[in-house]
Amino acid sequence: MTIDLIAAAQAAYAAQLADEAQEQADAAATREESQADFLNSAAEHAITALGPAAEQLTWLYTPHEELPQHKYGATAVLPGSLTHRRYLDYRFDSLGGTPSLTLVHTCRSCSELRTDPVTSLADLGRLDGNGQDDDADTTDKDTVKEAGPLAAIERVDRHAWRVSRLARRLVAEHSEAGLTVDRVYFHGPDSGTARASLRLEVASVAGARQVAAALGVEVTTRHSNAVSSTVFERADAVATVDGIRVTLNAYTELTEAETTAWRAQQCQPTAGASDIAGGDA
Structure with missing residues (x-):
């Protein structure tokens, strides 16, 4: 039986491409499933800390390139001001440690970014209610921090x-x-x-x-x-x-x-x- 070498090579290459495409599709599906599980964990952590009101939050997965090694994260925008929007940042360290929840918000007066830990609904209320007062000393702290040669x-x-x-x-x-x-x-x-x-x-x-x-x-x-x-x-x-x-x-x-x-x-x-x-x- 005569075998067409070119046809056989093309068929083998097509099969290889199909296998690679399937592998990529499987990897994407696994990644999406893993991210969905992580977002569920973030939502559950927020509900535990903040109560049923946190169920309204929509969590977005944070890409790995934006985080330190071994860190995973997700964010959820809080309802409120569009000009000075606040959001919650959930972090998890794969090497161990306790998952953390922080409030990332913008200073109303100087527009600098601030991060404060949140462990309860009362914490969130205090930070939201005292945001204007807390912002007052941000500029001085940032000025000191930026005094170095790489400011x-x-x-x-x-x-x-x-x-x-x-x-x-x-x-x-x-x-x-x-x-x-x-x-x-x-x-x-x-x-x-x-x-x-x-x-x-x-x-x-x-x-x-x-x-x-x-x-x-x-x-x-x-x-x-x-x-x-x-x-x-x-x-x-x-x-x-x-x-x-x-x-x-x-x-x-x-x-x-x-x-x-x-x-x-x-x-x-x-x-x-x-x-x-x-x-x-």
Whole structure:
């Protein structure tokens, strides 16, 4: 019997690809199952510490690259202010130790990030109620901490961590809007007043309106017909979340019917122009 070597090689390669794809699918399923189990553990820990009210929290798995070795984590955003949002951070050390729950929140006055342990519902209430007072001495402590030769680098690291957490959270919370991180800026003097900015591209103008509404800001829109046969609607919005300036940008190409209606609208005279044209000579 004659064997076609090329055909046999191609068949073997196809089988290898199929096996690799199956292995990847199995690994992804195992990873998702493991993450789901960990999120259940985080939710159970929060319910034990905070009571039944914690059942409303939605937990998000923290990627391994954002955590120290042997550490696992999850976060849950607390309901409340959109400008100074707070969230719970659950951590577990695979080498041993007791799981921890902390409140990560932003100073209202200086926009610096703070972390405080939470062991009970009373702890959470105290931190939430005294947040304004606790924030008063944050600037002095940070100034002392940043007095070293690597102060500027440490400040960038801190801002990068905050922006990364915020970007991942917004993308997860508004997955249907199609958010994409476009640019990240760090700007300001070295006196400790530097700020971070995050620019997000949204898949559509409708999505930008949805995200902007959730952040409590208005969207400004305008149309552009630089290309004669195409009209685009652009939407922009700016919000401050966790002390970070967040800019939303979106473009949507109008349909043929929408384009016709828009062009017709541009050709209509304003009320004032009609009054002048129809007035006495």
